[in-house]
Amino acid sequence: MPRTSNARVTRAGRIVQHVSGLLSAGAYKPGERLPSVRQAAREHGVSKNTMADAYDQLVAQGLLEARAGSGYYVAQFQLPRAVPPAPHVAAAVDVVSLLREQLDQHYEVRPGDGRPPAFWTEGSELKRYFSGFKTAEPEAVDFGYGSSWGYAPLRERLRMWLLERSISVQPDGLLLTHGVNHGLDLIIRHLIEPGDTVFVDDPGYYPLFGKLTLAKARMIGIRRGPDGPDLEDLAARLAVHRPKVFFTQSLAHNPTGSTLSPAVAFGLMQLAERWGFLIVENDALADIVPTTLPRLAALDQLNRVLYVGTFSKTLSASLRCGFVAGHPSLVGALANLKMLTTVATSDYVERFVFNLIQGGQYLRHLRRLKARVEEAHKASCAGLEAVGLKVRQSVTPGFYLWTEFSGEIDELELCRKAAERSIFLAPGSLFRPDRASGGRAAIRVNVAYGTNPAFLDFLSEQVR
Template structure:
């Protein structure tokens, strides 16, 4: 610590302990400098930092005084806000990084992504020559060359997007947030995958929507369950994930995709198709957006899962009438996304680094997916089979297991688990005890040994 840091720490500690009363004058700069054995400039710098922190008040010609600060106690949260925060408690654990072994994580380790082509590219990247850099906000639609490149990439998935039908976002979660703000009113019924993407449940809870879970099978939403729920409910939107499904790892089959679109057309609901891991699964897999050509489907994607969690860059593709409204909403709530991040991603794609990176990432995922499934089954769990390798496996426990108690025991060994109940929109309804396993950590010896012990 510098001398200034030490003085600031010392004085702020005295203030917190009540050594000075509010409004009391502190020793002059000259006197305090002598007491701390530093120069007057150093002492004045320390006092100025304390002023900047709101702990002191500078009065011209008089000196420094204790500010009238007090601890602000947070107001109680509204019930729907408290419920939403409780739903995403797993996300908080992922972000805080307390655990040594992390099979419950939502994304692969950094060395799978940032440590390959990207690390070299990060160090030498420049957005443009200084004279050509635009230091303004940029368009609310996002960086135009990247939007055009994405339109070309989506054609490989048989999705034709008009020029005004694609909006860049801060990843999938931002796209989902904009869609919910635009389409969902309090009390609206929405369908979601069950099990499904739990951060979405938190957003819908904040929006005061009525969530109804549609049973998720190995090849997509269960059409019989969907038809039965449609006989009772009139959903405005069905939020679903097509491939490398989070959390089950399942893949949408052509038959289920076709049946789902028929039911949507007949019942009049919109579909939001989350395809966050599209870049590591085959482009030829069936997409709802390809069947529908963005008539009643909004298609959401991201680079954050396959590049870096810190590179918040994604998109929403859909009918221009809806995407235009989302662009206006984005402009009102945050003006624009980061032009620098979007240029960075565009240059990675154009330079071929992203393609080379994806080749390595796919190979790692395929190997880890196979090895993790084998280890989990050998430990005694029932692993849901998935046709296409992805980041996740869904593993069920035999017999009667308390998921939360299991997670508590794992935490005592610094193992982070993602319990199956978190991924259900109705956490009061219990199915077989299960966990979502990130394949990057599925063969960790400490994790596998723990599972064997618990099952025994």
């Protein structure tokens, strides 16, 4: 069996090289359809599986597009050319408690976790890749720090991916990071001075609140609705406050699961332009949601939007790899700050991620992950509603659901009771920038654990 597998991969690789050469020579025009898998397999004298593998690698490299039910087409994206360079802790600690449990893991049932289970990620293509640990193309490794900007081929591949999301990034407009949190930390260090006013989602991403607290920023929450930030609430706050930055997550929002609508996206960008504030858009789950969904960075083309992404949510929490994209003047300053604080990110990790992409393993992994998320999202919604809880609906299945309790329920007492049964909950108050503001008791539920019988039985008892 190993000989057959290696031979199949070798044949697929030769096909990839052959088709890549044809594309480079202009044998196919952008948008032109390639022969079907069956026809191409006959022409190359290989099995349909081998041909499909070769096409998948070409899609992963950005050379082809796969259209469901139609076939494979030559990609139409072109990267912008390079331009000549211009001359030249106490208050935050309580927020960390939820993070600490996600790392140390004392509880058996984990609906409050922020990440998918390991078998959804590490147990997929990643495990297979580690077992063989072969790179797509053998290359010499420098054994140095690497560039402070990050591994160049991965940066170029990311720029191509962002074009698929209608976001055009200049060569010096993308910086690799250790993940979203590292990107947010760099942005806060560079932009925020003590006493500066910033807007955040309410409810929103709690690790961000801890970073802003450490930076001594003044946080103002903007109510998060089912289709994004509430524009009426935003307008009312703008009449009183002058924020420097608005930190938000557009798609598959953490913790509510909501997704930005086109109307809200357009209205938000109009207000940003009128009032002169920057936007930091967190798109941590971009790889499992459709590329056609509205993104602020696509509307703005990185003029006043900094766009932050990661592989750590969808690939592995242990592979700390992400990026910040934005205007070159801002991203260049972040690159300098990164060099001063961490010198560089891991060249090994970035090469590893790049080779997963180039070899097609990441694409195959995402297909499985999306299917698992969609199934778990649907089942978790049904399970929570069956015990009498109302779930905030989302048009885009993601990792998270937000459910509020009716009546008088003490969140801390609820978490204490759950802990006695080794059930880890994520209380809603942790996701509020002002935890004393009140509101209904709520929890964030990870869809991977939303149908756990012990968890649902516990909730049913509390609702009754």
